[in-house]
Amino acid sequence: MTTNGHTNGGTPLPMTKKDFSSDQETRWCPGCGDYAILATVQSLMPELGVPPERTVFVTGIGCAGRFVYYMDTYGMHGIHGRAPALATGLAVSRPDLSVWVVTGDGDSLSIGGNHLIHALRRNVPVKILLFNNQIYGLTKGQYSPTSEQGKVTKSTPFGSQDHPFNPLALALGAEATFVARAVDTDRNHVAEVLRAAAEHQGTAFVEIYQNCNVFNDGAFDALREKESRKHNMIMLEAGKPIRFGEENERGVVHRPDGSLEIVDVADVGEDALVVHDPEHRDPSLAFALAHLAERPTGPTPVGVFRSVARPAYAEGLHEELEEARESVGDEELAELLGGGDSWTVPST
Amino acid sequence: MQLAGSRFTDATAMLGNDLATLPDFPAEIRAPAGTLHGVSAFQIHFASRDILTPGDHPNVLVAMNPAALKTNLGALEKGGTIVANEDAFTDNNLRKAGYTANPLEDGSLDDYQVFRVPMTTMTVRATEGIEGIMAKDQQRTKNVFALGLLSWMYGRPTEVTVEWMEKKFASNPGIRDANLNAFRAGYNFGETAELLAVHYEVKPAPAEPGTYRNINGTSATAMGLIAASVKSGLPMVYASYPITPASELLHELSRHKRFGVRTMQAEDEIAAAGMVVGAAFGGSLGVTASSGPGLDLKAETIGLGVMLELPMVIVDVQRAGPSTGMPTKTEQGDLMLAMYGRHGESPLPIVAAYTPGQCFDAAIEAVRIAVKYRTPVILLTDTFLANSSEPWRLPDVSQIPAIDPGFATEPNGEDGAFLPYKRDENLARPWAVPGTPGLRHRIGGLEKEHETGNISYDPTNHALMSRLRAEKVAKVADEIPPLEVDHEDGAEVLVLGWGSSYGPIRAAVRRVRLKGKKVDSAHLFHLNPLPHDLGELLHSYRKVMVPEMNMGQLVRILRAEYLVDADSVTKVEGIPFFADELEAAILERIAT
Numbered sequence: 001m002t003t004n005g006h007t008n009g010g011t012p013l014p015m016t017k018k019d020f021s022s023d024q025e026t027r028w029c030p031g032c033g034d035y036a037i038l039a040t041v042q043s044l045m046p047e048l049g050v051p052p053e054r055t056v057f058v059t060g061i062g063c064a065g066r067f068v069y070y071m072d073t074y075g076m077h078g079i080h081g082r083a084p085a086l087a088t089g090l091a092v093s094r095p096d097l098s099v100w101v102v103t104g105d106g107d108s109l110s111i112g113g114n115h116l117i118h119a120l121r122r123n124v125p126v127k128i129l130l131f132n133n134q135i136y137g138l139t140k141g142q143y144s145p146t147s148e149q150g151k152v153t154k155s156t157p158f159g160s161q162d163h164p165f166n167p168l169a170l171a172l173g174a175e176a177t178f179v180a181r182a183v184d185t186d187r188n189h190v191a192e193v194l195r196a197a198a199e200h201q202g203t204a205f206v207e208i209y210q211n212c213n214v215f216n217d218g219a220f221d222a223l224r225e226k227e228s229r230k231h232n233m234i235m236l237e238a239g240k241p242i243r244f245g246e247e248n249e250r251g252v253v254h255r256p257d258g259s260l261e262i263v264d265v266a267d268v269g270e271d272a273l274v275v276h277d278p279e280h281r282d283p284s285l286a287f288a289l290a291h292l293a294e295r296p297t298g299p300t301p302v303g304v305f306r307s308v309a310r311p312a313y314a315e316g317l318h319e320e321l322e323e324a325r326e327s328v329g330d331e332e333l334a335e336l337l338g339g340g341d342s343w344t345v346p347s348t
Numbered sequence: 349m350q351l352a353g354s355r356f357t358d359a360t361a362m363l364g365n366d367l368a369t370l371p372d373f374p375a376e377i378r379a380p381a382g383t384l385h386g387v388s389a390f391q392i393h394f395a396s397r398d399i400l401t402p403g404d405h406p407n408v409l410v411a412m413n414p415a416a417l418k419t420n421l422g423a424l425e426k427g428g429t430i431v432a433n434e435d436a437f438t439d440n441n442l443r444k445a446g447y448t449a450n451p452l453e454d455g456s457l458d459d460y461q462v463f464r465v466p467m468t469t470m471t472v473r474a475t476e477g478i479e480g481i482m483a484k485d486q487q488r489t490k491n492v493f494a495l496g497l498l499s500w501m502y503g504r505p506t507e508v509t510v511e512w513m514e515k516k517f518a519s520n521p522g523i524r525d526a527n528l529n530a531f532r533a534g535y536n537f538g539e540t541a542e543l544l545a546v547h548y549e550v551k552p553a554p555a556e557p558g559t560y561r562n563i564n565g566t567s568a569t570a571m572g573l574i575a576a577s578v579k580s581g582l583p584m585v586y587a588s589y590p591i592t593p594a595s596e597l598l599h600e601l602s603r604h605k606r607f608g609v610r611t612m613q614a615e616d617e618i619a620a621a622g623m624v625v626g627a628a629f630g631g632s633l634g635v636t637a638s639s640g641p642g643l644d645l646k647a648e649t650i651g652l653g654v655m656l657e658l659p660m661v662i663v664d665v666q667r668a669g670p671s672t673g674m675p676t677k678t679e680q681g682d683l684m685l686a687m688y689g690r691h692g693e694s695p696l697p698i699v700a701a702y703t704p705g706q707c708f709d710a711a712i713e714a715v716r717i718a719v720k721y722r723t724p725v726i727l728l729t730d731t732f733l734a735n736s737s738e739p740w741r742l743p744d745v746s747q748i749p750a751i752d753p754g755f756a757t758e759p760n761g762e763d764g765a766f767l768p769y770k771r772d773e774n775l776a777r778p779w780a781v782p783g784t785p786g787l788r789h790r791i792g793g794l795e796k797e798h799e800t801g802n803i804s805y806d807p808t809n810h811a812l813m814s815r816l817r818a819e820k821v822a823k824v825a826d827e828i829p830p831l832e833v834d835h836e837d838g839a840e841v842l843v844l845g846w847g848s849s850y851g852p853i854r855a856a857v858r859r860v861r862l863k864g865k866k867v868d869s870a871h872l873f874h875l876n877p878l879p880h881d882l883g884e885l886l887h888s889y890r891k892v893m894v895p896e897m898n899m900g901q902l903v904r905i906l907r908a909e910y911l912v913d914a915d916s917v918t919k920v921e922g923i924p925f926f927a928d929e930l931e932a933a934i935l936e937r938i939a940t
Contacts (some may be wrong), residue, residue: 022790024541024802053785058626059792069790069803074782076629077792078622079652088632089626090782093610095586097782101496115622118615239431317610325583326610334745335577336607338559341362341508344744347557 015046020055022072029062031211033184034131040072041188041194043227048198049099058087058098060107062138063212064131067102079114084119087126088313091278095318098198101128104138109145109165117174122313123202127194130207131165135216148295154213168290168305171205172283178204179306180287183223184211189235196304202312209296221232222297236289236303240259241273244299252292260288278307349412352495354737357511359504360394361562361739363494367394367555368851369736370402370924375592375675382436382444387419396553400851400858402736404926408501408681410494412436412467414445429461431497433490435468465537467493474533480522487593489530496534507750532833563740564857565704566593569663571598572711574607577633579712580719580751585627586635587612587620592675593731594665595636617642621649621662628658629791631717631755631781637663640682642674643726645687646668649706651690652793653724654817657769657777661714666730668922677922678731678849684899686726687876693814696823698876699722704848705740707733710873716751717824722776728875730897732924733848756780756787761799768801775820825877831870831885839866839889842915846872846902849895849925856930865938876904883910891937893917895930 020042027178045055057072059065061080068075074097079087082083083101091099108116119126135153136142142155147166150159171179178200182190190208193287197204202284209220222232234244234252243265251265251273260274277285295299350371360367370391379833388795405425411417413436418704424430429888437450443634451457452464470761471490475481499506509531517524577584586609602611610632614620617638625635640647643664653660664683668674686698697717701710707729714727756778761767768789769777780787789801797804833842834857843854850871857869872878886892886906891913894903900916907914917933919925 026585038610051785053788054628054783056782060433061793068744068792071790072788074629074788075790075792076626076656077790077794079648079793082618082622082649085614085622086629088619089585089587089628089632091626092612092623093627094630094782114615118619121911124586135770179457202774224771240703267536298837314610320584321605321608321610325577329557329580330745332576333606334742336574336604337742338561341358342561343362343364344559345364345555345557 015051017043017046020045020052020072022070024069027066028225029214031213032063033133034063034067034202036184036187036209037129037131037190037206037208038067040187040190043069044194047195054096055098055100056090058083058090058103058126059102060104060112062104062106062136063133064102064107065138067221081107081110082115083107084112084115084124084126084128084252087120088124091124091126092314092318095125099126101126101130102281103130103164105132105134105135105144105146106169109170113145117170120174120176120203122170122207123175123177123310124313125202127197127200127204128206129194130205131210132167132207133210133212133216134164134219135212137212137215141215147216166290166294167207169287172287172290172306176205177202177310178304179290181203181207181209181302181306183209183220183233183302184300185224186302193304196307200307201315202310208255220296223300223302232301234292234301236276236278236301236305238276238278238304240336241270241274242301243273243274250299252289258284258288260292262292278304281308349388349390349491352491353392354506355495355509356498357392357737358512358562359499359508360392360502361560361737362505362508363503364555364560365394365396365773366397366398366555366739367392367562368402368738369393370732371735372923373676377929382413382415382441383757384415384419384445387416389416389420398553398555400753400855401927404928408498410498411873412450412491412494413798414441414447416661418447420753424460426459427461429463430457431465433467433493433494434464435466450868464719465497467497467534470533470537471530471726473754474529477528478522478525478529481526483657485523485526488614489526492527492530493534493537495529497788498534499531500535500538517811530644535806542586544851551788555739557728558741560741561703562737563700563708564737565707565729566596566600566735568705569701569711569729570597570604570706571726572708573601573635574604574609574747575662575708575745576712576751577607577609577868578731578755579748580633580715582600582631582633582719582751582753584609584631584635585612585624586637587627588637589614589617589620589642591642592640594639594663595664595668597637597665601714616646616872618649624660625649625653625656625658628653628660629656629782630864631753631779633719634658634660634661635659637665639675639925640669640685642923643682643685647690650696650724650726651692652685654690654694654696655793655796656791657722657724657817658724659715659718659779660724661711661718661727662724663711663714663727663729663856665734666728667922674922676731678848678897678924679920679922680728680849680897680901681899681920682728683846683875683896683898685904686728687905689769693818695818695876697725697824697874698820699725699873700847700875701733702845702847702871702873704733704738708743712748713873717748717749719753719826721774721820722779723821726845730848732904735737751778755784757784759786763911765889767799768795770799771816771820773865774823775816820876824874825880828874828877828879830881831872831879833868833870833885835868836861836866839868841867841934842886842889842892843867843869843904843930843934844872844886844894844902845869846875846896849897852927852930853895853923855927856925856934859927859931860934860938863935865935867934867938872902878905878909884913886910893918893933893937895925895933897924
């Protein structure tokens with residue numbers, strides 16, 4: 001049991017949400033989806049068994065960047081897009097820490113795209129939470145790399161020209177070993193996905209659809225509104241046929257070309273449905289699922305798309321280096337400096 | 349050619365001669381042989397007295413082909429010796445080099461002593477019949493033939509080179525034997541042929557007692573960083589992105605896992621700096637290195653380091669700019685970038701190494717300041733320092749002072765509160781690493797409230813914090829010893845330098861004095877902050893001359909800082925100053 005250091009007559013008290021909540025006033029806009037995610041993370045942390053002083057949050061710039069100030073852990077609010085690089089330096093040199101990156105769609109997919117893909121391919125032991133609101137919030141409403149093409153914003157009064165990124169497909173293309181998606185207000189499901197992410201050895205990439213009620217309100221209504229979510233939320237569960245709908249009446253099947261299609265279960269029979277397998281080495285199914293909904297406006301899969309084991313970046317190196325370091329001192333240093341060919345000039 | 353040059357250097361060092369080298373090679377890896385831009389040269393200056401520069405004008409030029417002759421003849425002293433590989437002076441090669449007639453035959457080299465040696469032919473003959481050796485391998489060993497020939501001409505010991513080849517090519521007996529045969533053939537040719545009348549012998553230079561090795565600036569920087577890691581007990585995390593000429597430092601450091609050095613090749617320059625900040629937050633000695641183009645990109649992260657007040661060291665191995673510039677050529681063009689190349693008021697300490705061996709001390713000093721004052725420190729070296737070598741007296745390791753990381757372990761505020769920006773007597777803030785109970789805190793690039801470190805947009809707080817950050821850096825000067833002046837009574841002119849122009853400046857000063865004129869010289873190691881006594885010193889001379897391999901950067905800082913009429917001597921040719929250029933500049937200032 002992890003405790004908060006306080007005791008009750010000799011028995012350590014278990015940690016609570018309070019142990020992970022800082023005293024700083026939360027300054028997101030009222031109604032922002034970030035509040036729900038923050039509350040979920042603060043509640044989840046005590047469960048993970050890592051004390052707050054060994055937990056570190058690293059963020060970039062944007063509304064999501066402020067996350068770090070509200071967690072009573074160690075934290076670094078970095079620079080725009082660079083959080084994965086900062087977190088990499090910390091995580092590899094301190095494998096005893098639990099390192100979390102919180103980022104947004106502009107931060108991680110635009111200015112920080114390079115750092116994100118390289119963290120993923122290296123499989124650095126960090127958890128990356130991408131709060132995707134499909135808009136630039138902190139800079140007051142420009143289109144983001146996940147905004148739909150044609151989006152009218154302050155910087156694109158005639159509609160944007162850019163084709164958007166599909167964050168999960170991008171992560172899978174970058175060889176990510178853990179890829180998942182959740183929706184901000186679905187707190188139990190966010191917690192479940194983050195729990196799985198925390199357990200993953202290596203980089204865990206979690207996209208969280210997050211509503212920006214000021215600049216892009218309603219972007220995820222298909223998955224957030226009580227009525228529509230019944231029809232649209234495709235909850236992925238390992239080992240189970242992929243089906244959804246109010247009565248579980250719809251499902252996902254493979255087309256002959258390998259792509260996926262949504263069908264009525266009654267038309268194809270239960271056995272025809274695709275069985276979800278996030279641990280499959282081949283990322284084809286995960287990739288096809290990432291493309292099942294090009295925009296989260298209709299039926300959209302959420303949950304863990306991929307979770308495969310691959311050695312984390314520089315795994316085991318830390319122990320080796322620490323051991324080496326402990327065995328060197330002045331003598332070894334002198335030996336190093338004098339290495340190679342040397343000669344002596346005698347005193348006369 | 350670089351290999352032949354470095355072998356000759358090692359043999360020379362073993363002999364106890366003092367030396368300085370200037371490798372000069374094209375940026376292209378295998379630039380077309382025989383063309384003017386493809387010439388790879390290696391210059392070495394050695395003597396039985398202490399010497400300070402690779403030499404302005406070599407006495408001997410070994411030209412392996414017409415292009416090499418054409419590009420280097422200008423530097424050779426009049427009446428000097430040319431050893432030419434006559435086999436390479438073919439019509440085709442002459443045309444590639446832009447010669448209309450063969451200079452070995454048309455009398456254009458009458459002012460020089462020319463030795464024509466059929467190096468290719470003799471090399472091929474010496475390497476015949478070795479198993480597994482192709483004709484092109486035979487041809488390739490002609491540089492080693494030249495090395496053997498020069499080794500004889502200058503009485504270099506052969507054992508060092510032979511041992512080196514045996515080790516280097518141990519896995520490939522054919523190549524090993526070809527190289528050994530070619531080397532011996534060159535040496536023996538020198539010994540037996542009547543052709544070479546001169547046999548130079550250079551006596552060992554008098555030196556301070558001690559144990560010496562030959563070292564270049566890159567190795568010395570790496571050793572200094574490792575020493576600082578050992579002396580501070582901080583594990584080193586070195587992250588960088590490949591760039592000429594700083595990549596060599598990555599190569600060198602990645603070999604030292606034994607000292608717990610962790611090297612990371614980042615995805616870009618920005619990430620390399622970011623990884624270092626992350627590692628520093630975790631309690632490691634974070635170091636990154638680059639050259640000018642990379643320093644441009646790292647500016648953002650260095651600014652974050654200034655705001656976070658975490659220790660980190662950024663090594664800038666300067667090269668000729670702007671932009672890609674001349675990647676393999678030296679320059680001192682990044683001083684202004686190091687000083688001011690970040691937005692906002694963003695001061696940080698800067699130290700500049702001035703000889704290859706001194707890079708060792710410079711690296712330790714950079715780490716010491718970074719750790720003590722919790723700040724990024726820029727260490728300036730340059731291409732010339734990184735690649736050239738000199739005999740280096742091994743330091744007594746036990747005399748290198750320990751560096752105390754002074755990690756915070758206890759709360760420093762009332763009621764067990766931790767104040768991450770509460771400063772000590774040096775204005776440095778506590779370094780509290782994750783994992784320490786009771787000291788949880790958040791830091792970031794936003795302006796901090798004094799002491800608490802909470803985000804603050806308060807006007808007076810920002811003014812206070814800006815001042816505190818500047819004062820902290822300025823305080824480093826309290827530890828800088830008074831500037832050492834190479835002084836002569838009656839001197840009215842001071843030559844003030846920084847960085848790798850140290851050698852040419854000292855050599856020029858010596859020449860001026862040999863002519864009976866008086867001049868003083870001093871060299872800056874700390875460029876920010878500057879030594880306390882510098883202003884007074886500058887004002888005590890009639891003239892202050894500042895030679896720099898840029899368009900006059902230090903001189904601007906001096907003029908701004910001290911309102912002194914310092915006078916600039918500049919060179920931006922991608923090569924170091926020549927002693928005779930500076931000699932002339934000094935004499936002119938003494939006379940007027």
